[in-house]
Each structure stands twice: as C-alpha cells, then as structure tokens.
Amino acid sequence: MERILDGYREFKKTADREAYGRLAKGQAPHTLVVSCSDSRIIPEAIFSAKPGELFVLRNVGNVCRLDDPSVACAVEYAVNHLKVGSLVVLAHSDCGAVKAVEHKEHLDSPGLVDWLCEECFDGCDLDSAIKASGIRQFERISTHPAVKAAVEAGHLEVGLLFFDLGTLGLARYNGKDWDRVC
Ligand SMILES: [Zn+2]
Numbered sequence: 001m002e003r004i005l006d007g008y009r010e011f012k013k014t015a016d017r018e019a020y021g022r023l024a025k026g027q028a029p030h031t032l033v034v035s036c037s038d039s040r041i042i043p044e045a046i047f048s049a050k051p052g053e054l055f056v057l058r059n060v061g062n063v064c065r066l067d068d069p070s071v072a073c074a075v076e077y078a079v080n081h082l083k084v085g086s087l088v089v090l091a092h093s094d095c096g097a098v099k100a101v102e103h104k105e106h107l108d109s110p111g112l113v114d115w116l117c118e119e120c121f122d123g124c125d126l127d128s129a130i131k132a133s134g135i136r137q138f139e140r141i142s143t144h145p146a147v148k149a150a151v152e153a154g155h156l157e158v159g160l161l162f163f164d165l166g167t168l169g170l171a172r173y174n175g176k177d178w179d180r181v182c
Pocket of ligand 1: 037092095
C-alpha cells in the first residue's frame with residue numbers, strides 16, 4: 001500500500017492543477033477504449049492521452065460481453081451520455097486471457113472460468129488467436145443497440161487495434177485484414 005501512496009505523493013507534486021481544475025467541472029472524452037486489465041497495457045500512455053480524453057473500460061481480456069452489466073453500462077454511458085466520437089477495442093500481444101482459454105480445462109479459478117466461458121483459442125499461434133479474439137469482441141460490441149444507432153447516425157466510429165508490446169507496433173483491423181499503423 002505504501003508504494004501506491006508514495007506514487008500519489010509524487011503525482012501530486014507535478015500534476016497540472018489548472019487542467020484538473022477544469023476537469024473537476026466535468027468530462028468530455030473523445031474515445032471509449034475497451035482494454036485489457038493487463039498491467040502493461042495503459043491506453044493513456046499508448047495513445048498519448050491526457051486525463052479527460054479517454055473513457056476506459058478495462059477487464060481481463062478486453063472482453064465485450066454485452067450480458068455483463070459493467071460492459072453494457074460503460075458502453076451506454078460513453079455513447080449515449082458522453083457522446084464519444086470513437087470506440088476502440090484494444091487487443092494486445094501476450095494476452096494472458098487468450099492464453100488461458102487455450103487449455104480451459106486447466107483453469108482452476110471459478111471467476112476466470114465464468115468470465116472466459118464464451119471465449120475460445122482460435123488460431124495457429126498466440127498472436128493470431130489474440131487477433132481472432134479481438135475481432136469477436138469488436139463484432140460483439142458493434143451489435144450493441146447504442147453503438148449501432150450512433151454508427152448509423154454518423155456520430156460514432158468503431159475500431160479494433162492490436163498493440164504489440166515487444167515491437168511497440170500498432171495494427172488496425174480493416175474488416176478483413178490488419179493494416180500496420182506505424
Ligand atoms: Zn490481456
């Protein structure tokens with residue numbers, strides 16, 4: 001716990017008080033990011049975003065189960081109320097959630113079994129299985145009524161990205177294949 005509190009003290013020394021003063025009055029993020037809880041994946045760092053720019057939903061495996069209230073609620077709040085212009089599903093290399101479903105029978109944690117019960121390992125290697133999982137999440141979230149309505153109205157763009165930790169490469173799914181962003 002002390003490590004966390006030390007981190008906060010350090011943050012407070014350098015925090016942009018003017019910016020936080022503005023943010024104290026409300027938020028207007030431009031993008032909803034659905035990311036993995038993985039400690040190495042920090043959307044604000046990867047996308048050079050400041051506080052107030054990203055509305056982030058994080059869970060194990062960036063899973064977009066619409067029957068999960070926390071997923072449905074974050075999507076509805078971001079799209080209907082905050083009116084974000086973009087929704088990004090962020091998949092990443094070496095994802096433990098996708099690794100876990102390769103041998104589901106070995107999962108001994110009831111929480112993980114329940115959370116990942118609808119997931120599968122679909123691919124010839126880990127990266128391709130992670131990308132296939134990302135596509136499933138992207139397709140699921142695209143069917144949410146709030147997302148569909150906003151996309152049809154031209155207010156929302158939905159995308160799927162794959163971040164490679166080893167190379168810092170970013171790829172974007174184009175509906176068929178993956179384009180390298182940079
Ligand atoms: Zn992950």
